[in-house]
Amino acid sequence: MTYQAKRPLWKCPKCGARFVIANMWHSCGKYSLRELFSKSDPHVFRLFRKFERLVRACGRVTMIPQKTRVVFMERDRFAGAYPRKSYLICGIGLPRKIRHPKLVKYEAYAPHFRGHLFRIESEKDFDADFAALVHESYGVGTQEYLKKEKPSYRRRP
Numbered sequence: 001m002t003y004q005a006k007r008p009l010w011k012c013p014k015c016g017a018r019f020v021i022a023n024m025w026h027s028c029g030k031y032s033l034r035e036l037f038s039k040s041d042p043h044v045f046r047l048f049r050k051f052e053r054l055v056r057a058c059g060r061v062t063m064i065p066q067k068t069r070v071v072f073m074e075r076d077r078f079a080g081a082y083p084r085k086s087y088l089i090c091g092i093g094l095p096r097k098i099r100h101p102k103l104v105k106y107e108a109y110a111p112h113f114r115g116h117l118f119r120i121e122s123e124k125d126f127d128a129d130f131a132a133l134v135h136e137s138y139g140v141g142t143q144e145y146l147k148k149e150k151p152s153y154r155r156r157p
């Protein structure tokens with residue numbers, strides 16, 4: 001167990017958002033969901049709310065609307081959503097590569113963070129399998145990988 005590997009979070013004095021890295025750049029409450037979804041059809045916002053509920057069901061979460069996306073963080077960013085005109089792109093980080101019928105983009109940013117983007121057009125796309133993937137992604141947010149015995153992933157102060 002490497003509990004010590006988890007450093008205390010830095011709290012932004014302006015907006016109260018918490019980050020792993022001190023002074024990490026973020027939008028500091030500058031953007032709103034309303035603006036972000038202003039060019040999307042109404043059902044896209046409803047899809048987002050459903051995704052948000054799935055994410056929040058995992059545990060403590062900070063939601064940050066940005067210029068082109070909404071990101072969800074626990075200790076680290078693990079999920080996000082990108083509004084489009086008639087559909088929603090949902091992104092989650094996973095510690096493995098997966099296959100999925102709605103997957104539109106995959107990128108391995110780090111061994112513990114493999115970015116997966118899904119094109120979501122219907123609430124039916126948020127099925128039990130998808131909810132399980134969101135839960136797995138939450139482990140990326142809580143930095144579960146730091147607990148594993150993989151010294152190369154550990155961050156030391």
Ligand SMILES: [Zn+2]
Nearest residue numbers: 012014015028
């Ligand atoms: Zn801030």
